[in-house]
Amino acid sequence: MGQLEFTEFYRSDRDRCLRAVLAGVGDRQLAEDLVAEAFTRAWMSWHKVRRHPAPRAWIVRTALNLRVSWWRRRRREVDLNDGHDTADAAGDPGLSTAGLDPALLRLLHRLPQRQREVIAFRVFLDLDTAATAKALGMAPGTVTAHLSRAIATLRGHLVVNHNQEGGS
Structure with a gap:
């Protein structure tokens, strides 16, 4: 029963979790790696994860926590690419296959990390x-404030871009 249940969970929720993590990290390959690792950990602890009130939130939170761990490790490593960052993944045409418009992803990536996380969960x-507050370990009022600021910022960019393109 556990394997079939997990398989169904993976099939039905992988893409949704990937979009949420992608919105949070802005890099398709990294998001795919983080989600794969999070689902692996979920499988290994499925007896606990299946009882979680929001298993998708568990996956995304785990993936975002893995991102922080990865970033901390990377920060201590010697930069092997002579200080040049890899290409901006937000410009990757393959992002559209994750269901996110690359222009929207670029806007999301400009938001502060906590605002991106709130957008991902909400x-x-x-x-x-x-549920978002519990998953992110913050007060509900903080979630509301981050969401409000993120939406205002995105709306401001989208309205400016729409007007610049000749929209009304």
Whole structure:
């Protein structure tokens, strides 16, 4: 029963979790790696994860935590690419296959990390404020404030871009 249940969970929720993590990290390859690792960890602890009130949130939170761990390790390593960052993944045409418009992804990537995380949980996972607050370890009022600021910033960029393109 556990393997079939996990397989169904993976099939039905992988893409949604990938979009949420991609919105949070802005790099398709990294997001895929993080989500794969998070699902692997979920499989290894499926007896606990399946009882979690929001297993998708568990996957995304785990992936984002892995990102922080990866960043901390990388920060200590010697930069092997002579200080040149890899190409901006937000310009990768393959991003559209994850269901995210590359222009929107670029805008999301400009937001502060916590705002991106709130957007990932509230918008991409469709969690309510309380569940988002619990998953991110912050107060519900902080979730609301981050969401409000993120939406205002995105709206400002989208309205400016729309007007510049000749829209009304």
